[in-house]
Amino acid sequence: MESQSNDIFIRMLSKRIIPCLDVKDGRTVKGVNFVDLKDAGDPVELAWQYAQQGADELVFLDITATHERRKTMIEMVKSVARQLNIPFTIGGGITEIADAEALLNAGADKISINSAAVKNPQLIADLAKVFGVQFVVVAVDTKLIAGRNMVHLNGGRLTTEIETEHWIKQAEELGAGEILLTSMDHDGTKQGFDCKLLDRITKMINIPVIASGGAGKVEHFTEVFTTTGVDAALAASVFHFGEIPIPYLKNELKKHNIPVRL
Amino acid sequence: MIGIVNYGAGNIFSLTSALSRLGLSYGMINTESDFHQYSHIIIPGVGHAGAAMEKLNHTGLVESIRNLKKPVLGICVGMQLLTSHSEEGDAQLMNIFPLETKLFDRDLGIKIPHMGWNNIETKNNLLFEGIENQTQFYFVHSYFIEYNAIFEIATANYGLQYSAAIQKDNFYGVQFHPEKSGAAGEQLLLNFFKIKQ
Numbered sequence: 001m002e003s004q005s006n007d008i009f010i011r012m013l014s015k016r017i018i019p020c021l022d023v024k025d026g027r028t029v030k031g032v033n034f035v036d037l038k039d040a041g042d043p044v045e046l047a048w049q050y051a052q053q054g055a056d057e058l059v060f061l062d063i064t065a066t067h068e069r070r071k072t073m074i075e076m077v078k079s080v081a082r083q084l085n086i087p088f089t090i091g092g093g094i095t096e097i098a099d100a101e102a103l104l105n106a107g108a109d110k111i112s113i114n115s116a117a118v119k120n121p122q123l124i125a126d127l128a129k130v131f132g133v134q135f136v137v138v139a140v141d142t143k144l145i146a147g148r149n150m151v152h153l154n155g156g157r158l159t160t161e162i163e164t165e166h167w168i169k170q171a172e173e174l175g176a177g178e179i180l181l182t183s184m185d186h187d188g189t190k191q192g193f194d195c196k197l198l199d200r201i202t203k204m205i206n207i208p209v210i211a212s213g214g215a216g217k218v219e220h221f222t223e224v225f226t227t228t229g230v231d232a233a234l235a236a237s238v239f240h241f242g243e244i245p246i247p248y249l250k251n252e253l254k255k256h257n258i259p260v261r262l
Numbered sequence: 263m264i265g266i267v268n269y270g271a272g273n274i275f276s277l278t279s280a281l282s283r284l285g286l287s288y289g290m291i292n293t294e295s296d297f298h299q300y301s302h303i304i305i306p307g308v309g310h311a312g313a314a315m316e317k318l319n320h321t322g323l324v325e326s327i328r329n330l331k332k333p334v335l336g337i338c339v340g341m342q343l344l345t346s347h348s349e350e351g352d353a354q355l356m357n358i359f360p361l362e363t364k365l366f367d368r369d370l371g372i373k374i375p376h377m378g379w380n381n382i383e384t385k386n387n388l389l390f391e392g393i394e395n396q397t398q399f400y401f402v403h404s405y406f407i408e409y410n411a412i413f414e415i416a417t418a419n420y421g422l423q424y425s426a427a428i429q430k431d432n433f434y435g436v437q438f439h440p441e442k443s444g445a446a447g448e449q450l451l452l453n454f455f456k457i458k459q
Contacts, residue, residue, distance in 0.1 A: 016378050083283070086442060087402075132310060208377050
């Protein structure tokens with residue numbers, strides 16, 4: 001009985017729906033197809049639209065590769081923070097405390113680190129100590145290699161010798177406040193999230209987990225929230241192309257007794 | 263005009279942006295003589311409560327804050343600073359509310375930090391005027407303020423029942439982030455500004 005009543009309490013925390021936006025030189029990339037957008041490349045307008053639709057949070061992934069990246073990113077983060085009334089995370093190219101601090105001061109709620117943390121795990125501990133664990137999302141790209149889930153870097157192009165589950169456990173111990181787990185095997189397939197792995201991971205750690213990679217239809221979101229302990233689900237194209245409108249998705253989740261913010 | 267206590271505890275850009283969007287003018291309080299310019303006071307705060315209290319002590323503003331008769335709103339760690347003590351850094355705080363700030367207990371089967379949108383049970387209070395009971399607000403915290411029937415004006419459940427918002431005379435505190443809580447959060451900030459001294 002006790003676990004049941006606890007379950008009810010815990011379930012009052014909503015499962016989060018998170019659109020992910022790729023940004024290059026301060027502009028959103030990948031075709032975005034909202035009917036009522038004046039400028040589909042404007043991250044501020046897009047972010048605002050998502051907030052209006054009921055997105056619970058946004059992730060911006062910076063893929064800029066020029067020297068100007070930091071400056072343009074800070075400007076973009078400031079513009080977003082001025083307009084947006086929901087939390088957002090910035091990822092991409094954060095390698096040191098100074099990067100994180102500039103983003104925090106520009107209004108970012110969280111930062112997401114990936115390769116830099118694998119190369120220098122101490123970065124997680126340093127960031128957590130300076131800014132608090134709630135600020136530090138560790139993004140992990142995973143891919144099956146000979147039946148084992150291995151950490152990948154550079155958008156999945158570089159295989160490491162590190163086992164995904166081992167790395168996530170270590171990230172939690174170092175001070176990660178949240179894990180953003182992307183299955184490279186599922187990403188882009190629209191065949192559903194990697195629920196087996198996500199289930200194992202959420203049973204293994206005690207910090208929130210965001211599922212990423214594989215969302216193609218509403219049932220995939222229902223599946224990931226009912227069969228695993230993830231706290232949030234992230235997707236890009238299904239939202240950008242309007243294939244799954246967020247209000248519709250949330251209503252469907254609610255029908256399955258999944259707690260959502262409506 | 264709203265005065266924001268400027269003691270260096272975390273980023274306040276999101277808060278000032280929210281106030282600007284709502285057309286609420288604001289300024290920074292750096293010294294005691296700044297208080298008189300403002301009708302309402304906000305104490306922001308993210309990060310470590312013990313470290314935040316140390317910074318606040320350093321400003322020399324604590325006694326002035328304790329003596330304020332104007333409406334005061336503490337947000338997140340800024341709310342926790344209004345309590346007497348935090349387990350985070352075993353810190354003595356401002357003791358405006360005789361309450362304890364405690365660490366969530368992993369044994370309750372909850373994830374820490376408590377991160378995301380959680381509904382709250384509100385009491386009839388000016389701060390929540392026009393906001394439906396059980397509305398969800400955005401929370402990010404690992405420490406919470408123990409439930410207290412005298413001071414609580416909203417409760418949340420996360421493993422246990424705790425105070426999501428408290429009030430004592432002119433002092434208000436919210437554990438969630440109104441500046442990140444969508445339209446409901448903006449309504450709360452507007453409500454705060456409407457509270458008369």
